[in-house]
Amino acid sequence: MLDKVYSSSSTRHSRLLILVSLALLSMGLISGCASSIVVKPDIPSPLVKRLPLNTNLVYSDTFKNYLYVENEKKRGSMKSIDFTDAQAAMFEQVFGSLTNLVDSADPSKNLSIEPEILDFQYSAPSETKLKQYEIWIKYRLKLRDGNNARIADWTIKGYGKTPTSMLTSAPSAFNAATNIALRDVGAQLSIRFPQQTVVKTLLAGGAPPTIPEPEPEPEEQLQVAANTDESGATAAFLDQLPDIEDAEAGDSISAPDAFPEVTDDSSEGEEDLIETDYEDNDET
Amino acid sequence: MRPSVKLIFVSTLVIVLSACTTINVDHVRIKETAALKEGDAMVVLGRHQTAEIQTEASLVSCIGSRLARGTGDVRIIPEAEFVDSFYPWFEARTAPLHPKKLRKVLDQPAVAEKIENLNIRYFVWVEGSTERTNSAGSMTCSIGPGGGGCFGFGSWEDTSNYETTIWDLKTFSEVGRVSTEAVGTSYMPAFVIPIPLLAQVEGDACQGMGNQLVRFFTNDSSGLKTSP
Numbered sequence: 405m406l407d408k409v410y411s412s413s414s415t416r417h418s419r420l421l422i423l424v425s426l427a428l429l430s431m432g433l434i435s436g437c438a439s440s441i442v443v444k445p446d447i448p449s450p451l452v453k454r455l456p457l458n459t460n461l462v463y464s465d466t467f468k469n470y471l472y473v474e475n476e477k478k479r480g481s482m483k484s485i486d487f488t489d490a491q492a493a494m495f496e497q498v499f500g501s502l503t504n505l506v507d508s509a510d511p512s513k514n515l516s517i518e519p520e521i522l523d524f525q526y527s528a529p530s531e532t533k534l535k536q537y538e539i540w541i542k543y544r545l546k547l548r549d550g551n552n553a554r555i556a557d558w559t560i561k562g563y564g565k566t567p568t569s570m571l572t573s574a575p576s577a578f579n580a581a582t583n584i585a586l587r588d589v590g591a592q593l594s595i596r597f598p599q600q601t602v603v604k605t606l607l608a609g610g611a612p613p614t615i616p617e618p619e620p621e622p623e624e625q626l627q628v629a630a631n632t633d634e635s636g637a638t639a640a641f642l643d644q645l646p647d648i649e650d651a652e653a654g655d656s657i658s659a660p661d662a663f664p665e666v667t668d669d670s671s672e673g674e675e676d677l678i679e680t681d682y683e684d685n686d687e688t
Numbered sequence: 689m690r691p692s693v694k695l696i697f698v699s700t701l702v703i704v705l706s707a708c709t710t711i712n713v714d715h716v717r718i719k720e721t722a723a724l725k726e727g728d729a730m731v732v733l734g735r736h737q738t739a740e741i742q743t744e745a746s747l748v749s750c751i752g753s754r755l756a757r758g759t760g761d762v763r764i765i766p767e768a769e770f771v772d773s774f775y776p777w778f779e780a781r782t783a784p785l786h787p788k789k790l791r792k793v794l795d796q797p798a799v800a801e802k803i804e805n806l807n808i809r810y811f812v813w814v815e816g817s818t819e820r821t822n823s824a825g826s827m828t829c830s831i832g833p834g835g836g837g838c839f840g841f842g843s844w845e846d847t848s849n850y851e852t853t854i855w856d857l858k859t860f861s862e863v864g865r866v867s868t869e870a871v872g873t874s875y876m877p878a879f880v881i882p883i884p885l886l887a888q889v890e891g892d893a894c895q896g897m898g899n900q901l902v903r904f905f906t907n908d909s910s911g912l913k914t915s916p
């Protein structure tokens with residue numbers, strides 16, 4: 405008798421546990437879990453000709469410790485994303501293939517490149533009508549000659565997207581989209597770097613003209629615009645992107661929905677992109 | 689397993705597999721014959737050059753597999769492997785959109801050398817996607833202490849639109865084109881258990897295009913239009 409009572413109680417208890425587990429699982433699936441994402445680098449080595457330039461990559465503390473933290477409570481697809489290792493790996497992969505990387509103290513150094521993150525944005529499928537995770541990253545590369553005189557700035561933007569899939573979690577989708585965005589930046593750098601006027605001047609043994617240091621940026625320019633518009637979380641960033649004509653002129657990239665071909669005629673491909681490119685300061 | 693259960697399972701499987709798709713395949717042969725020889729390689733690549741165009745990797749891989757089975761000695765290089773080994777020349781933003789632009793990419797000695805080493809003769813570009821074009825019906829699922837179940841009926845229509853272009857690396861010209869439109873309706877009746885009757889639209893589009901591409905490369909010209 406006691407066994408029967410115990411058995412009945414145990415069955416009820418098990419059933420209750422299963423129900424509670426199912427309810428919790430359903431809640432978890434419905435609400436999703438915002439996570440802190442660390443992007444693992446996945447950038448192939450560029451198939452490019454190495455230029456006879458000795459380059460030093462300079463990373464500021466802001467660049468090395470960059471962490472995008474989502475403060476908007478409505479945006480629950482992630483808490484934060486850290487892609488510092490991935491972006492450093494990309495710059496080292498690209499400039500390590502294009503040039504010889506040297507230390508800052510190396511006397512043979514004839515170029516320093518300091519990347520700076522100007523903007524980072526993302527969108528998740530729950531925020532747009534597109535069933536995609538999307539990432540936008542905007543960099544400014546400060547180029548200095550061997551004497552540490554500023555010779556050019558280069559603004560460049562990368563875009564990456566991954567389609568949603570039943571088997572893809574938000575962290576892995578963001579990881580993939582960020583890597584695609586970094587690949588995009590790396591691809592543009594790899595193809596367009598040898599076409600730059602300052603690079604050609606350095607290769608010819610000349611001294612490119614120096615440019616003035618830019619005005620210090622107001623603090624809000626570095627803040628990431630929050631995309632709270634449900635119909636188009638990407639709109640704010642897309643509005644800032646230049647037309648294709650501007651992109652083909654050389655100093656910025658195009659909107660993601662109008663990618664230009666970078667394989668332009670190399671005879672026409674000399675790009676005076678960089679010297680006075682501060683227009684993006686006003687945009688951000 | 690009891691015979692009645694087996695019967696239900698087999699019937700369900702038959703119904704699932706027989707969900708219908710309508711496919712239209714249009715193909716144009718610009719050059720009379722494809723000149724593939726043993727040891728040649730081909731690469732099948734998806735177009736991703738705009739935010740809207742996201743040719744599914746699964747479809748590109750499916751067409752590659754169909755070509756590999758149908759063309760015998762020809763080697764098909766997987767898309768991801770090709771794009772990674774030729775980085776940065778075939779990325780979404782940088783991939784050539786015309787054969788003439790491909791010639792410019794091959795002006796890069798390292799790229800040309802690698803293409804030659806791999807014996808790549810043809811590029812097959814796939815552009816398009818499968819979209820949900822219609823959906824109707826509703827379904828309710830509930831769970832309680834005595835169990836759970838779903839009730840209702842849902843249906844949806846998927847449409848695939850793809851265009852495949854073939855480039856010959858010897859002549860840097862387009863030599864053929866295959867277009868496919870596939871429309872399929874899937875159904876999901878639910879009486880306690882939802883029973884999916886799925887139309888394999890993307891898979892059917894792949895088979896349609898893949899078969900035509902095999903006919904193109906094996907110089908089977910029956911049903912192929914020849915461009916003047």
